[in-house]
Amino acid sequence: MIDIAPPAFIFILGAILLPLLRERRLRQVFQLLIPLIAFIDLLYMPKGTYWVYNFLGYDLILGRVDKLSMCFGYVFVIVAFVGMVYALHVREVGQHTAAFLYIGSALGVTFAGDIFTLYVFWEIMAVSSVFLIWYQRDKAALDAGFRYIMVHIFGGCALLAGIIIHVSNTGSTNFGFIEYGGLASQLILLGFIINAAVPPFHAWLSDAYPEATVTGSVFLTAFTTKSAVYVLLRTFPGVEILVWLGAIMAVYGVAYAVLENDIRRLLAYHIISQVGYMVAGVGLGTEMSMNGSTAHAFCHILYKALLFMGAGAVIYVTGRRKLTDLQGRNLYKKMPITLSLYMIGGFSISAVPLFNGFISKTMVIAASAELERPVIYLLLHLASIGTFLHTGLKLPYGIWFGRVPEGEKVEEEEIEAKEPPLNMLIAMGMASFLCILTGVYPEILYNLLPYPVHFHPYTLNHVVGMTQLLLLTGAAFWLYIDKLGGEPKISVDTDWFYRKPGVLLLWFVSNPMQDLRLRLQSFFTRMVTNVASLSKNPILLPEITVRYFHLKIMNRLYQASGTYKDKADELKGLESRIAAAKEMRYDENVYRRPIGLGVLIAIIFLLVYGLIYFIRLR
C-alpha cells in the first residue's frame, strides 16, 4: 500500500507551501498538520523497497523501509511535532521553512536505499540546518553558523569522494554494509563521524548549537547527530575503532561539561557524550549493542529535546544564558513548571530507573559487559556519572537555585521571569510524557528495535546498581557544590585549530595572495590590451615591429654616443610614427592583396600546423 509519498517529500512540500500561507492561524495549523500527516504516512508504510527511480543508469531508492529505518523515522517525526509545538509562537516563517527542510532531509537520509540519494539529502540537511543558527541574527550566531557550514561542507566532500571511489571500485550504489578498510570506506566513515560529532571533529556542535535560536536548537539536537548514528549502524557495524572513539567521546563531552558556563553549551557537550554511547554500540557490533544504540538514539532525541526546551525557556524569559548570570536568583519560585519538566529530562538522560535513559543506556553498557570489554565498560560508566552530575544536578541547581560565590555581589534588581508561553510548556509536557512512558513500558520501544530484544532493564541488579551510582554521585556533588558553580570563562576546544590559525590564513589570503592576484591580473590585462590594439591591423604587425626595434636601437646608439639630446626630435618623430601606425585601422582598399586577410591567416595557421605535424612525425 504505497499511498501518499516518501515522508521526506511531505516535509519538503510543507517547506515550499508554508511561506505561501499569509494567515498566521492557518500557518500554525499547517505547521502541526505536516508532522501528523507524515506520522500517518509512516504507519501505513509497509516494509520493503519502493519509490525506485532510474537516473543515469543508477537506481535512486527513496523508500527502503525496514525495522531500523522505521525506528528512526518514528522518532524523527515525533520530535518534529514536539518541536513545532514548541516553536508555534515564532512569527518568522523562514525559521519554520528551514526546520521543515531540515526534518525532511533527515527523513530522506533515513529512508534512502542508495548512497546517491543519501548524499543529496545529507547535503540538504547541512544547508537547511544552518539557517536555524543564522536566524538568531547576532554576530556570534553568524560566525558560528559559518564555521558550522564549513565543517559540514568538508564532511560532505569527504563523503562524496568516498562514495565516488566506492562506486567505481565495486560498481554498487547500494547503501548498506561497507567493509571497513581502504580509502573509500575511510573517507565515507570520516564524512559520517564528522556529523556524529566524534572528537576531534566535534567542535562544530558545541560551537554552533548554543548560538542557534531558542526554538531552532531543539531541532538541531535531534537530527544531525542521530542520522549520523543511523548511517553508521547501516554501514559500519562492528568496526573496532568506533568502540574506542565512542567510549572516549562519552567521557570527553562530560569533562568539558564540567568547565562550561553557557547552559546550552553544557547541554551540547552532553549530546557529544551521549552520542558516544551510540557510536560505541555501533562499534561493538552485536545485536544487543546495535539495539542499544538504536534505542538510545530514540530516547536521547526525546530527552535532549526536552532539556534544550527547558534551557531555551529560561533563555527566552530571562534573556540570560550563562550560569554566572543566573545562579543565586531563586528562579525556582518563578518558573516551577519549567523546572519540574526539565528535571524529567535530567533524570532521563542520567538513566534514573523509570525514565527512558535507563532502558537504553544500560543496554549499551550491558552489551560491553557481555563482550567482556572492561575498559569500555568503565569509561561508559564513568560518563554516566558525569551526565547525572551536570544535567541532573549542577545545571538545574545553577539555573533555578544556586548560590552566588562568596565575595561576589548580586545586582540588586531581580530578574524578570515567569513561566514561558503555553505552547512551550505543552511541548515540554509531551516530551516528558514520552520520556516516562518509554521508561515505564520499555516494550513499546523494544518492539520497534531492529533485532529481537533479550534484555531486561528492570532487574534488581541493574536498578540497585544504578541507584547506588547516582546517589553517591549526588553525595560527591554535595561535597564540591561550591567548586561547581559557573566560571566566566570559555573553554578552548578543537575548534581552536580553525579559529586561531584561521586568522593567520585569512591574513595570508588577504595580503600576500591578494597582492599576487592583483599583479597577475594587471599583467594579463596589459597583455590583452596590447594584443587587442595590435589586432586592429595585423597586416601592419611586421612594420610596427621593425619600427619599434628601429626606435629602440637608435635610442641606444644615441645614448651611447652622447648625442641623445640633439636627436630628441628625430626620436620623437619615430615614436609618433609608431603611434600613428598603431592607430591605423585595417582597410581593404589600402591593403589590396591577391587574397583576403582571413584566408591569409588561415593559410599561415595551416603552414605552422603542417610544420609542427611534419616535425613531430619525424
Add this chain to the structure above:
Amino acid sequence: MARKLTYIFFISIGVSILVGLFIPHEHVHFWWEKIPAFDAIFGFLGCIVIVLGAKALGHHGIQKDEDYYD
C-alpha cells in the same frame, strides 16, 4: 525541610547499599562486580575524579577569558 531532605538522602544511600549486599549477582563479567557496593564506590570516586580532573585541565590551559576569540 532541607534537613529532612538530607536525612532522606542519607537513608536512601544506606538502604541501596544494604539491598545491594543481599541480592545475588546473575551474570558476573568482571572481577570488580564481586566487590560489595562497587557501584556506590565507583560513583563517589568517579564523580570526584571527573570534577577534579576536568577542573585541573581547565585551569591549566583549556579555560580562557571570554573575549579570547574576539
